[in-house]
Amino acid sequence: MKLRLFFATIQLPVDYVMLVSAALVAYFIRFESIYAELTPAVSIIPYNWYFLLSFTIPLAWLLIFALNGLYKIKERKFFDDIPKIIFACSTGIVFVIALIFFNREFFASRFIILAVWVLSIIFVSFGRMMIKFIYYLFKKRGIGILQVAVIGSGKVYEAIKNEFLENPVLGRKTVAFFPVLDEMAQYALKNLKLEKKIDEIIYSGAPTRDAHIELLRFCEEMRINFKYSADFFSTTLKNIEMTTIAGIPMVEVKRTRLDGWAKVYKRIFDIIGSFFLMILFFPIMLAVAIAIKLDKSAPGPIFWSHLDDGKKAKRIGEDGAPFNYFKFRSMKINTHNMRYEELAELNERLGTPMVKIKNDPRVGRVGRFIRRYSLDELPEFFLVFKGDMSLVGPRPHLPEEVSNYSGHHKQVLSIKPGITGLTQISGRADLGFEEEIKLDKYYIENWSMWMDLYILLKTPFVVLSKRGAY
Numbered sequence: 001m002k003l004r005l006f007f008a009t010i011q012l013p014v015d016y017v018m019l020v021s022a023a024l025v026a027y028f029i030r031f032e033s034i035y036a037e038l039t040p041a042v043s044i045i046p047y048n049w050y051f052l053l054s055f056t057i058p059l060a061w062l063l064i065f066a067l068n069g070l071y072k073i074k075e076r077k078f079f080d081d082i083p084k085i086i087f088a089c090s091t092g093i094v095f096v097i098a099l100i101f102f103n104r105e106f107f108a109s110r111f112i113i114l115a116v117w118v119l120s121i122i123f124v125s126f127g128r129m130m131i132k133f134i135y136y137l138f139k140k141r142g143i144g145i146l147q148v149a150v151i152g153s154g155k156v157y158e159a160i161k162n163e164f165l166e167n168p169v170l171g172r173k174t175v176a177f178f179p180v181l182d183e184m185a186q187y188a189l190k191n192l193k194l195e196k197k198i199d200e201i202i203y204s205g206a207p208t209r210d211a212h213i214e215l216l217r218f219c220e221e222m223r224i225n226f227k228y229s230a231d232f233f234s235t236t237l238k239n240i241e242m243t244t245i246a247g248i249p250m251v252e253v254k255r256t257r258l259d260g261w262a263k264v265y266k267r268i269f270d271i272i273g274s275f276f277l278m279i280l281f282f283p284i285m286l287a288v289a290i291a292i293k294l295d296k297s298a299p300g301p302i303f304w305s306h307l308d309d310g311k312k313a314k315r316i317g318e319d320g321a322p323f324n325y326f327k328f329r330s331m332k333i334n335t336h337n338m339r340y341e342e343l344a345e346l347n348e349r350l351g352t353p354m355v356k357i358k359n360d361p362r363v364g365r366v367g368r369f370i371r372r373y374s375l376d377e378l379p380e381f382f383l384v385f386k387g388d389m390s391l392v393g394p395r396p397h398l399p400e401e402v403s404n405y406s407g408h409h410k411q412v413l414s415i416k417p418g419i420t421g422l423t424q425i426s427g428r429a430d431l432g433f434e435e436e437i438k439l440d441k442y443y444i445e446n447w448s449m450w451m452d453l454y455i456l457l458k459t460p461f462v463v464l465s466k467r468g469a470y
Contacts (some may be wrong), residue, residue, distance in 0.1 A: 003144025298364025330367030393418025
C-alpha cells in the first residue's frame with residue numbers, strides 16, 4: 001500500500017514536469033527549430049514572459065486533472081487514463097484560449113496552442129506510462145507488494161488463489177490460506193501481523209453472517225485491510241471500495257477514510273500546521289521550560305522522556321507501532337509507576353484500561369498549572385512534524401493501556417494519534433473510556449479536512465475553559 005501511495009503521489013509532480021516540458025518544447029519548435037525557418041513567425045513571443053507562463057498555467061491544469069479523477073489512488077490499467085488525459089488537457093487548452101479571448105495581448109500563436117495541446121497529451125501519457133512501468137517492475141520483483149491471506153473455499157476461493165499465483169504483477173502475494181477463521185487461523189494470522197508479514201485478508205467463504213462479522217472484527221482488532229467477495233455479503237458498511245480479482249467483484253472494507261490522497265493531504269497539513277504552531281508557541285514553550293527548571297517543588301529535567309527504570313517513554317501510534325514520546329515534565333521524577341502501585345486506589349477509571357488520578361500528588365506546582373491548560377503537551381508539535389503524531393486524532397495510547405484493550409478498542413490504532421481530537425473537545429477527562437472510543441471511531445470513519453479544522457479551532461476554547469482537565 002505504501003508503494004502504491006508513493007507512485008500515486010509522484011504522479012502529480014511528474015504531470016507538472018510533463019506539462020511544463022510540453023509548453024517549452026512547443027516554444028522551441030515554433031521559434032528555434034527548422035519549422036521556424038520554413039514558416040517564419042510574424043512576431044516573436046518574449047521567452048522570459050512565456051517561460052513564466054509555462055510554469056504557472058500548468059498549476060491550474062493539475063486542478064483540472066484532479067477534478068477528472070486522475071489522482072484517485074486505485075489499481076487501474078494505463079489505458080483507462082488515456083481518455084481522461086485527453087479530456088483534461090483539452091479542458092486546459094480551453095482555459096488558455098479563454099485567457100487569450102479576454103486579453104488579446106496574451107499571445108496569438110495558433111501553432112503554440114495546437115502544439116501545447118498535442119504535446120501535453122503525449123508527454124503526460126508518456127510520464128504516466130513510465131510510472132506504471134517502474135511500478136510494474138517493482139511488483140514483478142516482489143517489492144512493496146501486499147501480503148494477503150485468503151479465507152474460504154469453493155470456486156471463488158480457487159480462482160483468487162490461482163490469480164495471485166499466476167500473476168505476481170497484481171501486486172499481491174498470498175502468504176496463507178485458511179478454509180475458515182478458527183482459533184488456529186487466528187493464531188497464525190496474529191503471528192503474521194506481529195512479524196509484519198500480512199497486509200490484507202480476502203474472504204471468499206460461504207454466506208454466513210456470523211463468520212463475516214467475526215472476521216470483520218478480527219481485522220479491525222489486528223488493523224488488517226479486509227476484502228470480501230461481493231457475491232456473498234449483504235451487510236451495509238461504510239468506507240467500501242469495489243474492485244475485481246480474476247473477474248470476480250470484490251469489496252474492500254476500508255478501516256478509515258484516511259487513505260490514499262486523504263492521507264497525503266493530512267500529512268502536508270500536519271507538516272505546515274505544526275511548523276507554524278512551533279513558531280507561534282515558541283515563547284510560551286520557552287517560558288514553560290524556564291518555569292519547570294525553577295520549580296523547587298519538583299526538581300528535575302525539563303522534559304519527561306524516560307520511565308522510572310531509565311527506558312525511553314513510548315506511546316502506541318498508527319497501526320500499533322510504538323514511538324518515542326516526550327513532553328514537558330509536570331510530575332516529580334521517578335514517580336510514573338506509582339499510578340499502578342501506591343496510587344492505584346485513587347484511579348477514577350477503575351474497570352477500564354486507563355488510569356486517571358484527580359489531584360495527583362505526584363504533580364508539582366508548575367506541573368499542575370501546565371496540565372490545567374495542556375501546556376505540557378506543546379512539545380508534541382515536534383512529534384507531529386517528525387511524523388509520529390498528527391495535529392488531530394485519537395489521544396496517544398500508553399503501551400500498558402493498549403495491552404488491555406479489547407478487540408473493538410484497537411480500531412483507534414488505525415491512524416496516528418493526535419494532539420487534539422473529538423475526545424478532547426467533547427469533555428477531555430470527564431468522558432468515560434467507552435465514550436472516548438466511540439468518538440475516536442466516529443472520527444476515523446467520518447474524517448474530513450473540515451472536521452480537522454473544526455476540532456483545531458474549538459480546542460483553544462475548550463482548553464481555556466479548563467473543562468475536564470486533570
